[in-house]
Amino acid sequence: MDNEGRESGHLMLITPERVFYAGLLGRPHQRCSGAFHVYVAIKGGLRLAAEGAVEGYSELAVVPPNLRHTIASDYRSVICVLIEPETVCVGALDLLAKRLAGAERQFFVGRIHAACEQLQHEPRDGDIFSSAFDIMCFGDALPRRILDARVVKAIAQIGRFSGDPVTAASCAAEAGLSSSRFLHLFKQETGISFRSFRAWKRARHLLHFANQDLNLAHLAQHIGYPDSTHFSHSIRRFYGLKPRAIFSGSRDLAIYRSGRAAAGDSAWTQEAG
Structure with missing residues (x-):
């Protein structure tokens, strides 16, 4: 971890199946990612304008994969958790989205803030399993897709x-x-x-x-x-x-890389028929 990243508190943990990012959001422009996104405000709230939906304001915003959206924050930085959809059982992300938007919303906000605090003070030097990542952020491991x-x-x-x-x-x-x-x-x-x-x-x-x-x-x-x-x-x-804007805004970003998806449980496949 470089000194600038340590001082700013901006960090990104990248695994083959997950990303945890805490850093600058940048100007609100429309984006359309291939991952399932969970945005959490560091301070204040977030304004989400998603294609086909009414604009919303909250501490936590969920965006399904491949949905055009614009996200803006009251504070210049944001926390964002990315999940690669092909790694999770069909329907599991829909269920997670409902939980994130429901009565447990504040639990998840607190959980993800705590995960950010943990990563800032106890950076992970080795590989992290997807199940451990999920538990850190959501309290439970998401079921894996075969x-x-x-x-x-x-x-x-x-x-x-x-x-x-x-x-x-x-x-x-x-x-x-x-x-x-x-x-x-x-x-x-x-x-x-x-x-x-x-x-x-x-x-x-x-x-x-x-x-x-x-x-x-x-x-x-x-x-x-x-x-x-x-x-x-x-x-x-x-x-x-x-x-260029991404690189300009990431100069003080500490990046941790995990080489394995989930070791023993990441290679679950069904035999070719």
């Missing part, structure tokens, strides 16, 4: 971010399926198209570098974007901010 082994392998390929770009055709060939059959299987298992999934994971990978002084054009190429223009448009669509 994915087809062929889809798990494709997701692992997407997450390597090195070498030639991962394509549906290459994943289909490795799975022993036609491209059309593989694409159908992938969406059936994850709830999202292969292309959209890959685009979000690529943008998510940017978070690992957010506090570093890097050449953004080189970073875009490293992550797998064809050019800087595509890189900028994609990042702004997912985060509501241009890449």
Whole structure:
């Protein structure tokens, strides 16, 4: 953890399946992330304007995956918890959203504030299991989704971010399926198209570098974007901010990285039929 991050209290814990962020929110622009979001105000409240819904104001706001929304805060910083939806049983995030918005709201606000305090004073040096992350933030571990082994392998390929770009055709060939059959299987298992999934994971990978002084054009190429223009448009669509604004606002951000999703319980798959 760098000294600036220690002094500011701004931090981000990144695991393959979860993210805990406490830092600057930035100007309110529309964003549309591939993750399930739980926003919690550090001070005051939050104003959420989500597509198809009436604008709301509260200490805690929930946004399902792939929903266009704008979030603004009374205070310049915010806490945000991200959950990758393909890692959780179908319906579990809907149930969590209802709990977060219901009578237990203040419990969750306090729980997430306590998690932030814990991470600031007791930073995690090793890997954190998704179940431990969930308990820290919500009091219970979310039930894991069991994915087809062929889809798990494709997701692992997407997450390597090195070498030639991962394509549906290459994943289909490795799975022993036609491209059309593989694409159908992938969406059936994850709830999202292969292309959209890959685009979000690529943008998510940017978070690992957010506090570093890097050449953004080189970073875009490293992550797998064809050019800087595509890189900028994609990042702004997912985060509501241009890449340069993200890096400018993350200079004092302490980043912790966990290499494993959940060790023994993250690799649960069903055998390919």
